[in-house]
Amino acid sequence: MTQTPQETLANLLSEERTFPPSPEFSSSANVTETAYEEASADRLAFWDTQARRLDWTKDWDQVLDWSNPPFAKWFTGGELNVAVNCLDRHVEAGLGDRVAIHFEGEPGDSRAITYAEMLDEVKRAANALTDLGVEAGDRIVIYMPMIPEAAVAMLACARIGAPHSVVFGGFSVDALSSRIDDVGAKLIITADGGYRKGKASALKATVDEAADRCPAVEQVLVVRRTGQDIEWHERDLWWHEVVAKASNEHTARSFDAEHPLFVLYTSGTTGRPKGILHTTGGYLTQTSYTHQAVFDLKPETDVYWCTADIGWITGHSYIVYGPMANGATQVMYEGTPDTPHKGRLWELVQKYGVTILYTAPTAIRTFMKWGEDLPARYDLSSLRVLGSVGEPINPEAWMWYREHIGGDRCPVVDTWWQTETGAIMVSPLPGVTATKPGSAQRALPGITVDVVDDDAASVPNGGGGFLTIRDPWPSMLRTVWGDDERFLETYWSQYKGMYFAGDGAKRDDDGDIWLLGRVDDVMLVSGHNISTTEVESALVSHDTIAEAAVVGATDPLTGQGIVAFVILRGASESSPEHLAELRSHVAKTLGPIAKPRQVMVVSELPKTRSGKIMRRLLRDIAEDRKLGDVTTLQDSSVMVRIKEGLQSGSGD
Numbered sequence: 169m170t171q172t173p174q175e176t177l178a179n180l181l182s183e184e185r186t187f188p189p190s191p192e193f194s195s196s197a198n199v200t201e202t203a204y205e206e207a208s209a210d211r212l213a214f215w216d217t218q219a220r221r222l223d224w225t226k227d228w229d230q231v232l233d234w235s236n237p238p239f240a241k242w243f244t245g246g247e248l249n250v251a252v253n254c255l256d257r258h259v260e261a262g263l264g265d266r267v268a269i270h271f272e273g274e275p276g277d278s279r280a281i282t283y284a285e286m287l288d289e290v291k292r293a294a295n296a297l298t299d300l301g302v303e304a305g306d307r308i309v310i311y312m313p314m315i316p317e318a319a320v321a322m323l324a325c326a327r328i329g330a331p332h333s334v335v336f337g338g339f340s341v342d343a344l345s346s347r348i349d350d351v352g353a354k355l356i357i358t359a360d361g362g363y364r365k366g367k368a369s370a371l372k373a374t375v376d377e378a379a380d381r382c383p384a385v386e387q388v389l390v391v392r393r394t395g396q397d398i399e400w401h402e403r404d405l406w407w408h409e410v411v412a413k414a415s416n417e418h419t420a421r422s423f424d425a426e427h428p429l430f431v432l433y434t435s436g437t438t439g440r441p442k443g444i445l446h447t448t449g450g451y452l453t454q455t456s457y458t459h460q461a462v463f464d465l466k467p468e469t470d471v472y473w474c475t476a477d478i479g480w481i482t483g484h485s486y487i488v489y490g491p492m493a494n495g496a497t498q499v500m501y502e503g504t505p506d507t508p509h510k511g512r513l514w515e516l517v518q519k520y521g522v523t524i525l526y527t528a529p530t531a532i533r534t535f536m537k538w539g540e541d542l543p544a545r546y547d548l549s550s551l552r553v554l555g556s557v558g559e560p561i562n563p564e565a566w567m568w569y570r571e572h573i574g575g576d577r578c579p580v581v582d583t584w585w586q587t588e589t590g591a592i593m594v595s596p597l598p599g600v601t602a603t604k605p606g607s608a609q610r611a612l613p614g615i616t617v618d619v620v621d622d623d624a625a626s627v628p629n630g631g632g633g634f635l636t637i638r639d640p641w642p643s644m645l646r647t648v649w650g651d652d653e654r655f656l657e658t659y660w661s662q663y664k665g666m667y668f669a670g671d672g673a674k675r676d677d678d679g680d681i682w683l684l685g686r687v688d689d690v691m692l693v694s695g696h697n698i699s700t701t702e703v704e705s706a707l708v709s710h711d712t713i714a715e716a717a718v719v720g721a722t723d724p725l726t727g728q729g730i731v732a733f734v735i736l737r738g739a740s741e742s743s744p745e746h747l748a749e750l751r752s753h754v755a756k757t758l759g760p761i762a763k764p765r766q767v768m769v770v771s772e773l774p775k776t777r778s779g780k781i782m783r784r785l786l787r788d789i790a791e792d793r794k795l796g797d798v799t800t801l802q803d804s805s806v807m808v809r810i811k812e813g814l815q816s817g818s819g820d
């Protein structure tokens with residue numbers, strides 16, 4: 169069988185295991201199979217119903233205005249206030265004493281903040297911002313550690329209609345100042361520092377330098393978290409002084425459904441960052457709906473924990489807006505999972521009785537490497553739903569998560585979405601779907617995704633291609649901030665009338681969707697498009713491998729040759745026989761076409777700050793080139809260590 173490279177993405181990995189929900193889970197689930205039927209009968213009526221989860225002060229005229237595609241308007245003419253939906257209405261309903269956030273600082277300090285307390289603080293902060301001259305439409309940059317004030321700051325901005333742009337607290341002066349400039353912010357909210365890996369790590373110094381470079385910045389509002397020494401400038405103000413003295417009386421005004429809520433720059437592994445614009449009504453509708461549907465949230469009894477940072481879209485949609493719109497109780501943790509010990513997450517699950525856990529494959533693979541005896545020391549029996557997001561999850565990592573964290577009883581929901589989509593798009597529903605390790609499976613009710621070939625034709629079951637979204641959805645990005653051209657070019661130019669996600673995907677024989685990684689990472693071997701994800705999953709299915717990253721390196725014979733970088737489970741050295749065995753293992757699992765040309769053992773992998781593997785840099789090593797731009801790496805010295813420690817095996 170020959171395939172031309174243009175045709176499809178090869179479909180190599182097959183998976184037989186499935187896990188239907190228990191009858192008890194299904195019988196009390198928030199969402200049942202009928203949701204799919206309702207949504208497909210009338211998609212806009214479905215979203216109309218979901219929007220009524222929220223409190224609107226003015227009803228909308230039209231659910232969707234798609235008269236000028238791809239510039240969508242949802243719930244046109246409708247008005248609401250996001251902060252009121254996340255806080256005031258819960259307090260008014262008598263839920264003021266419910267804990268909104270169980271905060272756990274890295275050093276072990278903790279506080280429980282109720283919805284009434286959150287509301288009080290957000291009202292004060294909203295008044296303080298207004299007193300400082302902030303008006304609706306003004307942009308505010310937030311550069312904070314993972315502390316409750318970060319959520320308060322976001323909600324205060326939302327309350328007064330000032331779009332926020334949160335910049336991840338680990339980003340450099342360059343990254344911060346270019347975002348401040350691009351979004352045109354006059355005010356920055358930051359903290360002196362935050363606790364990470366056992367020490368106070370500075371944030372304010374980075375803001376000082378960035379603000380010096382951005383003349384438009386007039387004020388910097390500083391939360392005191394660590395008490396470390398900081399320089400003080402004329403533009404600086406202490407949060408605790410300004411916010412404490414502001415009034416806690418604040419009547420929120422409503423904003424148009426399409427009022428900008430925030431701009432978030434994509435973490436992207438290549439290219440200049442894009443400011444993704446999200447607006448008010450559609451975004452809150454879809455984050456709220458998906459949070460209750462995908463995690464089966466029961467706000468009265470669940471304790472939810474999403475381990476993302478608020479600097480990423482996951483933190484926006486599934487720490488702040490979705491959960492709080494739903495009145496959830498959640499855990500927020502400041503630090504890293506290995507401080508002061510590698511069981512910290514499990515200790516916190518036990519301490520707070522966490523019932524729903526949402527984390528990333530990169531974290532799960534790290535926990536696998538650390539070994540299952542760590543989680544086994546804690547009582548994790550409170551857990552009932554597990555979620556994954558950020559990258560394709562390898563079937564073996566999925567199985568490990570299910571067994572060693574979920575005690576074989578919790579549904580695992582692998583949720584596919586992007587900064588651009590704003591909310592979850594493809595995912596199992598825990599009370600409905602028989603889950604499959606490694607597959608995100610099915611578009612949520614009200615969402616139309618497709619896997620298409622180069623000519624925009626749907627691929628049949630068993631085929632591979634590119635993930636697209638056929639119909640507009642409520643939480644979709646509205647544009648790239650200040651750059652409509654780039655919005656059109658990046659997302660809408662590949663296929664007429666369809667959103668191009670930039671991810672490879674396939675449909676298995678049951679029609680379930682599998683994500684195969686970024687299209688830029690696809691390898692072309694002897695005329696076959698092979699996804700890095702499938703080869704990595706095959707390697708991780710070998711019981712000696714904890715993590716793998718695969719790249720295509722130029723090969724005179726085959727076009728590209730597959731080069732694999734692997735991290736061993738509980739060992740640091742391999743043998744030539746072992747490396748040969750790994751190569752054959754892939755050939756056996758996926759077919760000879762996918763056999764790596766070379767396998768290299770490394771102790772770590774280059775990752776972005778949000779945990780995605782930077783294959784571009786590994787390609788530089790595989791092709792023995794000078795290293796490219798390393799500025800978005802989590803730790804820039806990792807490349808030197810990888811090069812120095814390489815142990816490699818190759819053959820035939």
Ligand code: WTA
Nearest residue numbers: 557558559560582583584585586587671683
């Ligand atoms: C990848 C994170 C496979 C994908 C919410 C996407 C995933 C990019 C999954 C967006 C998943 C995210 N399975 N791949 N469940 N979730 N991705 O903008 O390549 O940080 O395009 O948003 O992450 O990353 P972003």
